[in-house]
Every structure is written in structure tokens, then in C-alpha cells.
Amino acid sequence: MAGSTRTVRVDLGERSYDVLVGHGTRSELAALLPSTARRAAIVTQDGIPLTVDPGIPCEVFTIGRGEEHKSLATIERLCDGFAAMGLTRNDVIIGVGGGMVTDVAGFAAASWHRGIAVVHVSTTLVGMVDAAIGGKTGVNLAAGKNLVGAFWQPSGVICDLDALSTLAPREMRCGLGEMAKYHFLTGDDLLAMELVDRVARCVQIKADIVGADEREGGRRALLNYGHTLAHALEITSEFSLAHGEAVAIGLVYAAHLARALGRIDDARVAQHYAVVGGGYELDTALPAVDPERVIDLMGHDKKALEGLTFVLDGPTGVEVVPGVDPAVVLEALTAMAER
Numbered sequence: 001m002a003g004s005t006r007t008v009r010v011d012l013g014e015r016s017y018d019v020l021v022g023h024g025t026r027s028e029l030a031a032l033l034p035s036t037a038r039r040a041a042i043v044t045q046d047g048i049p050l051t052v053d054p055g056i057p058c059e060v061f062t063i064g065r066g067e068e069h070k071s072l073a074t075i076e077r078l079c080d081g082f083a084a085m086g087l088t089r090n091d092v093i094i095g096v097g098g099g100m101v102t103d104v105a106g107f108a109a110a111s112w113h114r115g116i117a118v119v120h121v122s123t124t125l126v127g128m129v130d131a132a133i134g135g136k137t138g139v140n141l142a143a144g145k146n147l148v149g150a151f152w153q154p155s156g157v158i159c160d161l162d163a164l165s166t167l168a169p170r171e172m173r174c175g176l177g178e179m180a181k182y183h184f185l186t187g188d189d190l191l192a193m194e195l196v197d198r199v200a201r202c203v204q205i206k207a208d209i210v211g212a213d214e215r216e217g218g219r220r221a222l223l224n225y226g227h228t229l230a231h232a233l234e235i236t237s238e239f240s241l242a243h244g245e246a247v248a249i250g251l252v253y254a255a256h257l258a259r260a261l262g263r264i265d266d267a268r269v270a271q272h273y274a275v276v277g278g279g280y281e282l283d284t285a286l287p288a289v290d291p292e293r294v295i296d297l298m299g300h301d302k303k304a305l306e307g308l309t310f311v312l313d314g315p316t317g318v319e320v321v322p323g324v325d326p327a328v329v330l331e332a333l334t335a336m337a338e339r
């Protein structure tokens with residue numbers, strides 16, 4: 001085993017799997033593959049900093065960069081390739097890359113022969129603490145992001161921290177935005193931990209939530225803390241604001257909204273600024289937005305089943321709060337803009 005590896009179990013009965021976190025953990029890949037696999041299809045992108053050795057014959061499939069390649073056309077091209085190489089139901093797909101790669105590789109695995117094993121090697125911080133864990137897979141349609149997909153759990157996940165040394169600062173910031181969210185889902189002082197423990201703890205928090213609510217009937221929605229405003233900001237900025245950057249702002253907004261609803265006090269709002277802005281040095285300022293448009297977009301968020309729905313902090317912790325009054329949503333936007 002690579003030095004200082006942390007192993008986190010995602011507990012899902014007979015579909016349980018391990019997530020290996022540490023430097024050099026890609027060397028453990030062969031051990032995570034199903035024993036039936038005779039061949040592997042590696043799905044990756046140009047420029048991914050890690051190469052992997054599955055220890056069995058393999059073919060490499062490269063998908064394009066950019067959301068437009070997260071498409072059904074890419075899935076069809078991959079499956080044509082699997083057919084050409086004769087990939088069987090006993091074989092394995094390996095996704096090597098960030099969230100886009102693992103979402104696409106996972107959906108291809110869910111679809112190929114009605115489902116074959118997939119192992120993810122995550123190379124971005126967002127992927128390690130979120131996208132590669134928990135089995136959400138999918139692609140975009142013109143009508144919206146991630147509208148077609150499946151829950152398809154991997155057989156194992158590798159988070160090789162070596163990949164982070166080459167991550168562009170912006171990609172790193174996006175990961176930190178997702179990481180900041182975990183500070184508020186538990187009382188843990190994640191900032192006091194060294195990176196390997198912090199990533200492993202984030203994975204553990206997600207694993208516990210997924211283990212309790214795999215298909216997002218309830219608790220899993222907590223992983224969307226900060227995401228309701230974030231999704232709206234991504235759209236109003238025409239995606240010039242990256243997801244994790246928007247989540248950082250969304251986390252602080254969620255605190256303002258919880259304060260406006262009397263769920264938390266000023267000190268807890270300040271704690272959000274301290275973690276997101278102070279601890280992770282992420283931008284917490286609300287960009288100039290049309291509040292009516294933002295509120296309208298938040299009302300149409302695909303998670304919003306009963307009016308304006310938010311994940312909000314409160315006296316008993318973070319929970320899903322449906323039917324929030326638009327006037328209070330506006331009041332919190334104003335409070336944040338004026339701070």
C-alpha cells in the first residue's frame with residue numbers, strides 16, 4: 001500500500017467499495033479491479049496529469065474537454081469503441097480524470113451491456129471530495145446539465161493527491177469551494193487537518209450520507225448546501241463563474257438566508273465568512289446580479305420541488321427547507337450585497 005494512504009468505505013451492502021486517498025495511490029489500481037476483468041477500457045482526457053497501469057490489457061478512450069462533450073454523442077462513441085474492442089460484461093471501465101470524466105465514464109459503464117464495473121481515478125479536488133464518490137453519473141442535454149444519467153456506483157475510487165500539484169489555481173479553488181461545504185455539514189475543524197486527512201474526512205462525510213440515502217430521497221440533498229444560489233449564479237454569469245467559485249458564494253448566501261429566517265445568529269454567519277473567505281481564501285462577494293432573475297432561477301432549480309427550496313443551517317444543523325418566502329430570499333440577497 002502507498003505510504004500514508006487513508007481508506008474510506010462507502011457502505012452500500014453488496015455494492016460497498018473503498019476509496020483510497022493519498023499520494024501515489026494510483027499504484028493500487030490493479031487491486032481494486034474486479035477479479036473477473038480480463039480487459040479494461042480507460043476513459044480519460046488529454047492533459048490529465050496521471051497515467052495508470054491496470055495490470056491487464058487495456059485500450060484508452062479520450063473524450064473532449066468542455067461541457068459540450070459531456071453528451072450522449074460521447075457515450076455513443078465510447079460504446080462503439082467498447083464494441084470494437086469486445087469489452088465484455090466481466091470487464092471493467094476505468095475513468096481517469098475530473099468530474100466530467102468520471103460522470104461520463106460512469107454513465108457509459110451503467111449503459112454498456114446494461115451495466116459493467118467502473119473504477120474511478122480522480123485527478124481533481126472536486127472529483128475527490130464529490131463527483132467521483134456516490135454513483136451519480138450522467139451527461140448534458142441542450143435543455144440542461146446532467147439531465148440524463150443513472151445512479152451507478154463504482155467498484156472502487158482512487159484519490160491520488162499527486163495529481164493536485166499540477167492543478168490550475170482556478171480548478172483548485174473550485175475544489176476548495178466544495179470542500180468548504182463539508183465544514184458546515186459536521187462540526188469538524190477540517191482546516192486543522194493536513195490535506196490527506198481533510199480529503200479523506202470529506203469523502204467519509206459524503207460516504208456516510210450516500211450510505212444512508214443513495215438515491216437522494218432525503219439526506220443526500222444536504223450535499224447541495226450552497227448550491228441553490230450557486231446554480232443561479234453560474235447561469236447568470238453564463239458560466240464565467242465556475243461551479244466551485246459559485247458554491248463558495250452560495251455557502252455564504254445560505255448563511256445570510258438562515259440568519260434572515262432567524263435560524264442562526266450573526267456569529268454563525270461570521271463563521272461562514274471565516275471558513276470560506278478566511279480559511280480557503282475564496283471570493284465571497286455577491287456579484288452584481290438582477291435579484292428578480294436570480295430568485296426566478298432558484299425557483300426553477302431542479303432540486304426545488306416545493307417553491308424556493310434551500311439547504312440551510314439551523315439550531316439542529318443543516319437541513320432542507322422548502323417553501324422559503326421570496327421576500328426573505330430578497331432580503332438576504334440585499335444583506336449580503338450591502339455587507
Ligand code: GLY
Pocket residue numbers: 130131133134136220223224
Ligand atoms: N454532488 C452531490 C451528490 O453527489 O449528491
